[in-house]
Amino acid sequence: MIKAILIFNNHGKPRLSKFYQPYSEDTQQQIIRETFHLVSKRDENVCNFLEGGLLIGGSDNKLIYRHYATLYFVFCVDSSESELGILDLIQVFVETLDKCFENVCELDLIFHVDKVHNILAEMVMGGMVLETNMNEIVTQIDAQNKLEKSEVRMESALGNEGRKHDHELCMMCSFHRLSFSITL
C-alpha cells in the first residue's frame, strides 16, 4: 500500500503531503525533512527507487520519486506495490495535474491545494490505487468543477478577481513551468 505521498520543491518546502497512516504532526514534519534529505542529494541519472528513511519504517518501505523541474514527487510505498507501476502512477498524476491546470506549475499547487487534493483523491484512496485511467479522472474532476461553477455563479465576480491576482503573482515570480518530455 502507499504509505504517504509527498510533494516538495528543490528547497524542501512541502507543497503537498498526504499520509495514509496516522502519524503525529511532528513526525510528519520530520518525515518530510528526512525524505527531502534522502532524495535531494541524489544525482539526476540514478535510479528512482531508494530505501525509506528510518521514521517511515526503514528498509521495509521504498521511496519512489520523480523530479520535475522545481518539484519532487515522492511516493512512499511498502513491498506490496510494483516499483515501476508506482513510477508510472506519478507520471499519470502529473499528467493529470497538467490537464486540469493547463500547464501546471508550482504556484498552482500552492493556490489550489484543494483541487490537487481532489485530483489525488480520485487516483489514490486510503493508500490504494483507485483509478489509473487519465480520461476517467479528468472527467470526474470536470464534473466536479461544473457542479462547483453552477453553485458559485453568484460569487463569480469575486472569483475572477482572485484569479487575476494569482496570475499577476505568477508573472512576478516567473516560476519555471514544469517541463514534460511528453506530448499529450
Next chain:
Amino acid sequence: MEAVNLLSSNRYTEKQIGYLFISVLVNSNSELIRLINNAIKNDLASRNPTFMGLALHCIANVGSREMAEAFAGEIPKILVAGDTMDSVKQSAALCLLRLYRTSPDLVPMGDWTSRVVHLLNDQHLGVVTAATSLITTLAQKNPEEFKTSVSLAVSRLSRIVTSASTDLQDYTYYFVPAPWLSVKLLRLLQCYPPPEDPAVRGRLTECLETILNKAQEPPKSKKVQHSNAKNAVLFETISLIIHHDSEPNLLVRACNQLGQFLQHRETNLRYLALESMCTLASSEFSHEAVKTHIETVINALKTERDVSVRQRAVDLLYAMCDRSNAQQIVAEMLSYLETADYSIREEIVLKVAILAEKYAVDYTWYVDTILNLIRIAGDYVSEEVWYRVIQIVINRDDVQGYAAKTVFEALQAPACHENLVKVGGYILGEFGNLIAGDPRSSPLIQFHLLHSKFHLCSVPTRALLLSTYIKFVNLFPEVKTTIQDVLRSDSQLKNADVELQQRAVEYLRLSTVASTDILATVLEEMPPFPERQSSILAKLKKKKGPDTATGLEEAKRERSAAVNGGPEPAPASAASTPSPSADLLGLGAAPPAPAGPPPSSGGLLVDVFSDSPSAVAPLAPGSEDNFARFVCKNNGVLFENQLLQIGLKSEFRQNLGRMFIFYGNKTSTQFLNFTPTLICSDDLQMNLSLQTKPVDPTVDGGAQVQQVVNIECVSDFTEAPVLNIQFRYGGTFQNVSVKLPITLNKFFQPTEMASQDFFQRWKQLSNPQQEVQNIFKAKHPMDTEITKAKIIGFGSALLEEVDPNPANFVGAGIIHTKTTQIGCLLRLEPNLQAQMYRLTLRTSKETVSQRLCELLSEQF
C-alpha cells in the same frame, strides 16, 4: 464543528470542502467522529453517486475503528448491489479494503465474498483493478474463501495479454494494455500456489510466456513510459514465476531476461533486475543460470554510480555465492569494501565474514580473509565477527599455527586496528608457542610487539592483553620476569580502572605464588567452543528484517544446518575470573559458589572445592512445592524445619537480578561451620552466572544472617541452581539442600501491544518448534482474578481485549539474557466445565517455549 455543518449541506461545494477539511485535518480519535459518522451515513443512503463517493473517500481516509464499527456492515452491500454506479463500486471496494486493514475483526465475511470475486469479470476495468486489490488482501488472510478467484484472475489476465492494444481504449497506457490491472492480477496470483487444474495452469503458463515474448519485441514507442509500463508487468510476471518455482523452463527464461536488464541503460531496470535476481538465486532450478551473470554483477559493483544499485549488487553476490565461486566473490567484495559507502560497510563486513566462514574449504584462507577485513574496515567489524574468528581458530587444530604466524605478521604494521590487536592478543596468548621456535618471533619479541600497542588501546582491549601476558607466563617461563615487571609498574597496579587494576594485582600474585603445575592448569589452552549457530548470521538478519527474500533464504539454509543455541562464552574471560585467584590469595576461607568459572579452570575448581559437591544432601522434602510457589512471586519463605528457616527476597531487572537469602536460626544454640553453597550443573553454569560472598560461619541462636547473590542470565536455561547448607548444630552435622527458585521467567520484561500487533507476531512465530502447547487439569479453583495475578506475577504483560474470547488470557513479554532477547507470547484458555486449561506458548526459541510452558503449567 463548522466543517461538520458543511457536511450536511446539500450544495456540492460546501460538502466537498467539509470532507476535504475532515480528511486532511481530523485524526482518527477525534470527538467529532460521531457527528461525522452521522453525516456520512446520510450521504451513503442518498443514492447520489457524487455524495456517496465523497463519503466513501472520507471513510477510507480517516479509517478509524469507530468508522469501521459504523460502516463495515454497510459497505459490502453497496459493493455488490446490482445498481451501484461503477465509480462508487470502485470507491467502495477500496474503502472496504482500508477498513479491513485497520480492523479486520470488524469486517464480517459473508455471502458477499463470492460476489466480490465475480467483480473480476466486471466490464469496467477500474472496478476490476479496485476489486483485485481488495481480493489480494483478503485472500492473504483467508485463502480458502477466495480460492475461486484464481481461475477468474487467470482468464482475465489472458484476455488482457492477448488483446490488441486498442481494445481496452482508455486503459491502454502508452500502448501497453492495462498495466496496473495486470500487475495487480499477477500479485493476486502470488497469494496462491500454482493452480491445480491443468487447464487453468496451461492457460496461465501461456500468459506468462506471452508476456516474456512481448518483452523481446521491439518497443512500440520510444517513450520511457512505454517501456516502464511494459517492464512493470514483466517484473511482476517474473516474481510470479519465482513464486511458483515449478517451471524450470520459465525460470531460466526469466533469468536470461533479467540478465539482459543487468546491462540496460536505465538505472531503474538494473536496480530491479538485481533485486529480482536475488530471489531467483534461491531457487534450485535457476541458481546455476544466475551464476552465469557473476561478471556483470561484479562489474556493476565497481562501476555503478548509484549507491542503492550497488547495495543490490552486494545482496545478489551474497545470494549467488556457493562453494565454487566463494573465493572470487569474497575477494571482489573485499576490494569493493575499500571504496564502499560508509552506509553499507557494516553490512558488507558481515556478509564477507559469513561467506568466508560458510564456504571455507581451506581455513588459512578464512583467517587471511578476516584479517584483511579488519585491516580494511576495522571500524565496521563488530564484536561478533572477531569472536567468531577466535572460536574457529580454537576449534580447528590445523590453522592455529598459521593463524598465530599471520596475526604476528599483521601486528608488525606500524598502525593496526584495535580489533586486530584483540584478535592478535588472544591468538598469541593461546598459540604463541607454536611460532616461538622461529627466532624472529621469539617469546620476548612477541611480548614487546603486543606491549607496544598496549598504550594505544581502550580498556577492554588492555584487559584482554593482560590476560595474554599471564598466559605468556605459562607458555614461556623465560619472559616471566619481564611480564612481572610490567604488571608491577604503577600504571598497572594503581590503574584508575578497577578491572585493569584487579587483573594486574591478581595476575601478579598468581604468577609469584602459584606453582608451575597450578599455572599450567589455570592457564591451560581454551577448550573447543561448542559448535553453534554463527552469531554473525543472527546479526545480519536483525539488520535486514525477516521479510526480505535473502532473510527467507537464510532461514532455509539455517534450518538445514544443525543449530545449537548454546551460550557464547566471552573469550575475554579466558583466565580472568576472580574466583580462582581470589582463593589463591587466601581470601576465601569458605569456598564461595563457583561463580561462572571459565571452562579452562573448571577442573581445578572441582579439586579445590572437592568437599562440597560430593557431600550434597538429597533435596529436602517439599522443596519442589515451594519452588513452584516462587515461580510467580519473588519474596517469601523457601524452607523451614525445626532448626532453620530460609527466607528469600529478590528483584530482577532485564538479564540481571539480586537475591537476598536470609538464614534464620530457630534454636537457641549456635550453628557452627555454617556454609551455604550454590551448586550449578555444568550446563547451568554456562547459562546462568551467580556471584556471592561467603557468610559468617557462626550463626547465633535466634539470629539471622543474610547472603546476597548477584545473578546474571547469560542465555536461557532450564535447570535451577541448588542451595546446599551444611552446619554443625550441637554435636551433629546438618546438611540441607533446596532448589533455589531462579527460573527463566524472572528475566521477563512485560510488553504491551495492541491486538493487531499481537496477532501479527503470533503469526510470525508459526514454526512448529516455536510453539509449545499443554492441556492440563486445574489444580486450584479457576478464579479469573487469581489467574490474572499469576500471569502478571509470571512476568509477562497481561493483554486485555486482545483475544476475541474474553475468557481467555493473553500475555506478552521479552526474556532478557546477556546474549539475546527472546520475545514470548502466551495464551491461556480455561475450560470451566472440564476444569481444564489449555496453555499455548510461542517464542522465538524452542527451549524457551518449553521451559516457560513447564513452569507456567504448574501454576494453575
